[in-house]
Amino acid sequence: MRSQAAKLKEIMKKKKAESKVQNFNTVSTRTIAIASGKGGVGKSTFTVNFAYNLRKLDKKVLIIDSDIGMANLDIMLGVQPNYDMGHLLREECSLEEAVIEGPAGIKLLSGITGDDSFIDIKNEAMKKLIELGDKIEKNYDYLLIDLGAGAAKSIVNTILAAEELILLLTTEPTSVMDSYSLIKILSKHQYKKKIKLVINQSQSKKDTDKTAQRIIKTVKNYLDLDLTLVGSISYDRKISEALRKQKPYSEIFSKRKAAQDFENLTRKISGEEKEQSSKGVKSYFYKMVGFFNKHVK
Numbered sequence: 457m458r459s460q461a462a463k464l465k466e467i468m469k470k471k472k473a474e475s476k477v478q479n480f481n482t483v484s485t486r487t488i489a490i491a492s493g494k495g496g497v498g499k500s501t502f503t504v505n506f507a508y509n510l511r512k513l514d515k516k517v518l519i520i521d522s523d524i525g526m527a528n529l530d531i532m533l534g535v536q537p538n539y540d541m542g543h544l545l546r547e548e549c550s551l552e553e554a555v556i557e558g559p560a561g562i563k564l565l566s567g568i569t570g571d572d573s574f575i576d577i578k579n580e581a582m583k584k585l586i587e588l589g590d591k592i593e594k595n596y597d598y599l600l601i602d603l604g605a606g607a608a609k610s611i612v613n614t615i616l617a618a619e620e621l622i623l624l625l626t627t628e629p630t631s632v633m634d635s636y637s638l639i640k641i642l643s644k645h646q647y648k649k650k651i652k653l654v655i656n657q658s659q660s661k662k663d664t665d666k667t668a669q670r671i672i673k674t675v676k677n678y679l680d681l682d683l684t685l686v687g688s689i690s691y692d693r694k695i696s697e698a699l700r701k702q703k704p705y706s707e708i709f710s711k712r713k714a715a716q717d718f719e720n721l722t723r724k725i726s727g728e729e730k731e732q733s734s735k736g737v738k739s740y741f742y743k744m745v746g747f748f749n750k751h752v753k
């Protein structure tokens with residue numbers, strides 16, 4: 457009898473072959489991981505407001521909250537999920553039940569919570585993961601994955617699997633150092649893609665530019681990787697107020713400077729759509745399945 461891993465490999469091969477015959481002229485789902493070396497720099501704030509501004513551009517957006525143990529997007533969006541991806545993979549709920557709708561039609565799927573979740577994923581669930589990829593591909597323009605801070609294996613694997621990476625940092629030296637450490641780990645895994653840099657909580661253009669140029673140069677010289685500064689988001693204490701109100705800051709403080717920053721960043725990132733390769737979300741799920749598969753062997 458063939459092993460489950462062999463069967464799974466066959467399913468993945470078949471799915472890949474099927475996807476090759478599809479018309480790739482259409483733009484597929486962009487899969488963007490949102491990471492930071494250090495915690496508390498504003499990943500979730502960025503994710504929510506980026507998603508909100510994408511919705512204003514009429515893009516269909518699904519966020520996966522992968523900040524294991526510290527998931528807080530539901531609070532920020534003022535929604536209460538009853539299920540997470542673990543329930544979905546164990547067939548304890550449907551995709552429709554697991555995905556909940558937040559403000560402006562932003563959709564949220566809570567990631568698997570708990571440290572041992574990787575170990576629990578068996579081959580059947582992997583098949584489900586690929587099916588989930590298919591469904592997401594059909595229904596969304598953007599898949600945003602809000603990661604935890606640091607460089608844990610699950611975080612690195614997710615970044616390696618996603619098509620794009622937005623790295624958030626502040627001008628604080630600890631944030632810059634931790635970002636550099638994360639990029640160094642990625643480079644050890646032969647990561648070659650361009651990394652989009654966003655400087656958050658910016659208080660002066662001079663400091664922001666200096667920080668950006670320094671890390672871009674260091675990463676180029678020592679790790680031979682390309683960081684591109686997409687832009688910065690101004691510091692605004694109203695961001696905390698929006699958090700307390702459980703509403704996207706860009707929705708309730710739309711006239712403020714940082715809201716304009718979010719809008720500009722979103723336009724810039726979404727403007728790159730045509731440059732994107734068309735592998736989309738399926739490639740992300742194939743790779744994630746590959747990582748899980750290695751883990752359970």
Ligand SMILES: Nc1ncnc2c1ncn2[C@@H]1O[C@H](COP(=O)(O)OP(=O)(O)OP(=O)(O)O)[C@@H](O)[C@H]1O
Nearest residue numbers: 495496497498499500501605657690691692695696
């Ligand atoms: N541009 C900003 N101006 C002022 N405060 C901000 C800004 N961005 C984020 N904050 C505040 O910083 C704090 C951390 O933000 P957030 O929770 O988004 O960070 P995070 O990187 O997702 O954190 P964690 O690593 O814990 O997941 C929050 O109190 C938030 O209101």
